[in-house]
Amino acid sequence: MRVLTGAAPNENITDADLAELYAPPAGRPWLRVGMVSTVDGSATGDDARTASINNAADHRVFSTLRGLADVIIVGAGTAKAEKYAPTDVPIVLVSRKAQVPEALQGAPAGSVYLATCSRSDGLPAAREILGDEHILELGSHRVDLPQLKATLAERGWMSQLCEGGPHLSRDMVFQGCVDEVAATTVPRLVAGAYPRTTEGAPINVPLELTMLLEDSGTLFGRWALGG
Template identity: 35%
Template sequence: MQVIFGAERDELDDDAVLAAYPWPEEGPWVRAMMVTTLDGAAAGPDGLSGSISSSVDKTVFDAVRRHADAVLVGAGTIRAEGYGALRAKDADAEARRAQGQAQAPVIAIVSPSLDLPWDSELFTGSTEPPLVLTTRAPDEAALARAREARATVVQSDSDDLPPRFLVDTLVQRGLRRIVCEGGPRLLEAVARAGLVDEADITVSPMFAGHAHVTRTEGLDHVVGFDLVHVLTAEGFLMCRYVRP
């Protein structure tokens, strides 16, 4: 992997990639991590992001997560992508403990419906019990099922899940380094609430043939971010943007 803007080294290994994605020493910080095609699609024809990603993009994806406290994801992504258990490598777990973090990041799933794969490895095998963020009054049977699973269910006090509630819930639990891995619906809400501090965006050198649907709602004004670096390998661009 090569740096074409923003860092001193030309070739990057896993630890150098990790060093290219530092977290601030203190305070909440929300990173948006996404891969997009040239025509703006978030998934390939199979409905999965893997088909528009690559091993180098995966290297960045892993690095961005390695010292996160929480991985914030929408239920649609969990259902589509079949997330596995969230664990850390031994060396990372040790480094995390040394700096006062939990051994591995906590997965935090946004789901009003509570239609989630409760028997999957994500719930049974993740180091930290998953957090599930839901509304005041989800379906009773779904709530009962969620409570049986190895998960901590947190309910908002309304029928919505405002992005500010999502981020505050994590921060109140000491989870201040947050990677929001999407999907598009969740990321749109978090961006619209002005809560994105950093965007780690991979531009995948391909067309998917389906793009964003034009929307009428959005921010009143576009928000500019500063480009910190661009990593490139195999035609992929991995960009790190930070709020000025």
């Protein structure tokens, strides 16, 4: 892995170097969206999971991003499709319908939270599964994502990593929550009708490249959101 831009040249990047290169700024809430896609823009392969396009270099950066995070934010549908399990930091599921994937329903207390809507029909079941203290009611008909970011920061979770899916990533950007996109581009073409890293109504948000790494053709960019 080597630095292409945004940092001092380095041809032999250690795990400690990676953590320094991706470190979020201190003293303020920082929400980073992690993305991976093929050169032709697909966020998954033919199994509808990111695992089919990941490679060893991407796993290394993915582990670094998780290691720097105080909390992981993910859509409930993505958590289900990607077969999420409890991690070393809390997972916050985002679900307008208050759905908790089965694989996370038996997670240790405090390892899984749910951000949902006060009018969701699924709230009673979610409270039964996770406990009322792990339910974040943020908005009535849709999840208020800026309020989610602020609520997590109030709990001391300043470094926030959103792992998608595509609709949540788009909504995070649209609602002005995102400080940075960490985007991996793997050197593959897959064609097909697979999802993109963001999906939903059109948005037009400028990005500024702040760092670019390369490893055997895989590119890793840090992109700051412009004004």
